[in-house]
Each structure stands twice: as structure tokens, then as C-alpha cells.
Amino acid sequence: MRVLVVTAVAAEADAVCAGLGTDPAPVPVLLPGGYALASHPAADVLAAGVGPAAAASGTATALAAATLARSPATATSPAPARSASPSPPPSPYDLVVSAGIGGGFQPSAPVGSLVVADAIVAADLGAGTPDGFLPVDELGFGRTVHHPPPELSARLAGLLGAAYAPVLTVSTVTGSAARTAELTMRHPRAAAEAMEGFGVAEAAAAYGVPVVEIRAVSNAVGPRDRSAWRIGQALEALRSAFRQLSPVFEEST
Numbered sequence: 684m685r686v687l688v689v690t691a692v693a694a695e696a697d698a699v700c701a702g703l704g705t706d707p708a709p710v711p712v713l714l715p716g717g718y719a720l721a722s723h724p725a726a727d728v729l730a731a732g733v734g735p736a737a738a739a740s741g742t743a744t745a746l747a748a749a750t751l752a753r754s755p756a757t758a759t760s761p762a763p764a765r766s767a768s769p770s771p772p773p774s775p776y777d778l779v780v781s782a783g784i785g786g787g788f789q790p791s792a793p794v795g796s797l798v799v800a801d802a803i804v805a806a807d808l809g810a811g812t813p814d815g816f817l818p819v820d821e822l823g824f825g826r827t828v829h830h831p832p833p834e835l836s837a838r839l840a841g842l843l844g845a846a847y848a849p850v851l852t853v854s855t856v857t858g859s860a861a862r863t864a865e866l867t868m869r870h871p872r873a874a875a876e877a878m879e880g881f882g883v884a885e886a887a888a889a890y891g892v893p894v895v896e897i898r899a900v901s902n903a904v905g906p907r908d909r910s911a912w913r914i915g916q917a918l919e920a921l922r923s924a925f926r927q928l929s930p931v932f933e934e935s936t
Contacts, residue, residue, distance in 0.1 A: 684777035686726035696730040702925025725932040735882030742886035779887040784917040785877035787900035797845035800896035806851035829884035848874035852881035858907035
């Protein structure tokens with residue numbers, strides 16, 4: 684299968700690339716917007732930026748560039764009639780993976796462990812009310828959950844020995860006990876939080892490509908304590924995860 688892996692920052696992308704291997708390292712392919720895509724036999728890897736908006740923008744750019752490269756005629760084809768419902772041509776990618784480090788809800792995801800999402804949840808997309816938080820789908824304006832393909836995501840979790848549970852996408856990293864309690868109450872099964880998964884999933888859905896999310900836990904979700912962060916340990920867990928998954932990604936669909 685052809686896989687696009689999207690991380691937030693270069694350190695995460697480097698860990699993924701190290702896990703995927705190849706020597707010498709691939710020459711990055713420059714995409715519109717200044718993005719650089721590293722192509723490996725098992726996957727293409729992109730650092731798209733921090734947060735759901737940057738993640739969505741970078742993912743959509745990579746998907747659009749790959750789609751147009753596969754079907755160059757689409758760039759000059761006539762515009763569809765106004766009454767039509769245009770959709771992009773089929774993407775050459777079979778899977779998009781949102782990957783990186785993140786916070787783990789205790790005791791489900793200890794520092795250094797891995798989480799594979801069974802649901803990718805936009806945890807703070809909605810409205811505050813006197814009665815509490817209302818997610819945007821309850822307001823009738825969109826969706827807050829993407830579900831990865833269950834057979835594939837469960838298989839990846841099993842191969843990695845990872846927790847298989849919801850991963851929350853937040854725009855502000857949790858830094859207090861009160862916020863942790865609020866998220867835990869609303870999402871009792873959640874195992875991790877990060878800042879990009881839902882944005883990646885939104886872009887992938889626009890191109891009809893399935894998505895999974897893999898997180899390596901660098902810190903416990905809770906009161907902010909940088910001295911307790913183990914970023915190096917989490918990056919090493921991420922590298923090891925993609926070393927194990929490389930043969931899966933190289934399988935034919």
C-alpha cells in the first residue's frame with residue numbers, strides 16, 4: 684500500500700524516517716507552501732506543523748500534489764457544471780497516518796508507551812455553555828469524530844502492543860488537574876491527547892483516504908511539569924513503532 688505519514692514537527696518526522704530506514708536518506712520533495720516530503724519505500728513522511736489547522740493544511744497539500752501528479756489532466760480539464768458535485772480524482776495513497784508524540788491519560792498510557800486510535804476526536808471543537816461543553820456535532824455544524832478502519836487499526840495496535848483507544852485532538856495542551864478531569868469525564872476511554880490527528884483526518888476524509896493515528900507518550904496528561912517529560916524516550920518509541928510497521932506498509936493492497 685502507499686502510505687502518507689504526517690507529523691507535526693521535524694523531530695517526529697525524523698524518528699518516523701529512522702524507523703522506516705533506507706540508506707542513503709531520501710532527498711526531500713518540495714511541495715507547494717514550503718512543505719518537504721521524504722519518500723521511503725514504505726511511506727512518504729511530512730512534517731506539517733503544530734495544531735489541527737496546520738495539520739489539515741499540510742495533509743491536504745500533500746494529497747492534492749500526489750493526486751495531481753497521478754492525474755495531470757485534471758489540472759487543465761474543464762470546470763464541472765454548477766449543478767454537479769465535484770470530487771477529487773482517486774488519491775494514489777491508500778492510507779494516511781497521523782503520528783507523533785503526545786500526552787497519555789493515566790494509567791491507560793504510561794510514558795514511553797504507544798497508543799493507536801480507535802477514534803480520532805476533536806475534544807475542544809464546540810461551544811461552552813452554562814451547562815457545560817457542547818461538541819460541534821450536537822450544535823448541528825459538523826463532526827467531532829473520525830473512526831479509523833477497525834480491522835487495520837486493531838491490527839496495528841496488536842503488532843505494537845499499544846493501547847487501542849480514543850486519541851483526543853486539542854488546540855491547547857492540557858496543563859491542569861481540572862482540565863484533565865473535564866476531559867476524562869467527557870471521554871472516559873481516551874488514552875492520549877495530541878494536537879493534529881483530527882486535522883489530518885479531516886483532510887484525508889476530503890480525499891476519501893482512510894486514516895489512523897499513532898501516538899508515543901512523552902508525558903502524563905495533567906498539571907504541566909516539563910521536568911517529567913520524556914521526549915527522547917517517546918521519539919525512540921515512535922522510531923521503533925515504524926520499524927515494526929514498515930513491512931505492513933509495504934504490503935500490496
